[in-house]
Amino acid sequence: DVGCKTEGFTHQFAALSTGEIVTAPAEYKRQMKRLRRAQRRLARKQKGSASRMKQKRRVAQLHERISAVRRDFLHKLTHRLTCENQALAVEDLNVRGMMAAPKPKPDPDNPGAFLPNGASRKRGLNRSLA
Structure with a gap:
């Protein structure tokens, strides 16, 4: 392989x-x-x-x-x-898409606030890809 x-x-x-x-x-x-x-x-x-x-x-x-x-x-x-x-x-693989910043998830209960979107995990993945 x-x-x-x-x-x-x-x-x-x-x-x-x-x-x-x-x-x-x-x-x-x-x-x-x-x-x-x-x-x-x-x-x-x-x-x-x-x-x-x-x-x-x-x-x-x-x-x-x-x-x-x-x-x-x-x-x-x-x-x-x-x-x-x-x-x-x-x-x-769509590497450019994989390295793109995650979109923010708006909180439906609290306008103006955002839910966790896994940005820190994605930051670690981007470091391993680069």
């Missing part, structure tokens, strides 16, 4: 319950750097020019390359995880 915590496709892609931290491939980071540079070059080209069309094509090719790198990385990672483990569980 393995659990996986993801933070989007950043430098730290996933943290497994085994303690292993899976990072994004170096090729992904390299291609993202090239894409940023190519997009800056594209922004400087004059609209309608032939050089802008060529640069636009280069940017599109970089997007395709990044997509292929991500797809390959995800395929290899999921294949490895399924081969190494008997069971995998996927859970989509």
Whole structure:
């Protein structure tokens, strides 16, 4: 059994319950750097020019390359995880909602006063999530 915590496709892609931290491939980071540079070059080209069309094509090719790198990385990672483990569980948690402040509960008998809403318990949970 393995659990996986993801933070989007950043430098730290996933943290497994085994303690292993899976990072994004170096090729992904390299291609993202090239894409940023190519997009800056594209922004400087004059609209309608032939050089802008060529640069636009280069940017599109970089997007395709990044997509292929991500797809390959995800395929290899999921294949490895399924081969190494008997069971995998996927859970989509609304972490932002879990960390939100609890809404106050108005006291129906005493206007202007509020009932306990578990804010202190939730504060402890938020500390453990962060």
